[in-house]
Amino acid sequence: MPELPEVETVRRGLEPVMQGARFVKVEVRRPDLRFPLPKNFNQRLTDKTVAGLRRRGKYMLAELSSGEILIMHLGMSGSFRILKSGREQIPGEFYHERSNKVKHDHVVFEMSSGWMLIFNDPRRFGFMKLVARSELERHPLIHALGPEPLGNAFDAARLARACKGKKASLKAVLSNQKIVAGLGNIYVSEALYDAHLSPKRRASVLANKKGEPTDVAYQLVDAIKHVLNQAIKAGGSSLRDHRQISGELGYFQHSFRVYDREGEKCMTSGCDGTIRRIVQTGRSTFYCPVCQR
16 A cells, blocks of 8 residues: 555656646546445536646645545556657656556546546446545545644654554554544654664653653654655655556665565664564564564
């Protein structure tokens, strides 16, 4: 499942061709993805202008001139191809062909910018919804989301308050979208490694008895921001299905220091540990038992 850096990379790729452009034609090639497409989807988008394109957690939000918000989620295998005059955008250094089988092209947007956006999703875990702007913050998908980890609202004090007295592990708490939005298996493992914290430690370590942040909380917040910024700069991580809009692979996976490195030597200078894999809340966690305490 794409995490924050992958979704942000896609958003940045879509922004130049969607923002300020109008939907000239919307072609729906099947009535449902993960969920049924909204009623009158074509009509509600056609001739509407995209006033802005932003991200909230793992969702992309297109603000429409109609007063509605188009919520887009990539699911596990969703991707957009951008074409102009029938030709795909010129690939770059890390280009690898994505699934472009017509049978998986489920939604096609023709924009007034001259670009055609094709949403391809072999597994159909992605989805699109239309919500009134006035109702967005109350919508079930958005309402319970925690703060954006790269935003000013996310800091050590807020994280400490959310974790005070919690017996759950740091891995479980950071993966909880209600506590912090957009993090998943990869970047939680990488951030905890960067902060030299064991994923098995209780989340309560982030707060003192008064609920104030400990030094560990400041350390972890800095690590989260650092890892996410580095991943976005690298275009995300391409493990299975993720591709940038241009078709390029993200290549942060080449910078993994702990994720998917079970049995390999720890990369921390002076550490002689070996990376281990454990299962927490049904998902793999990778960590160094020596330098992550």
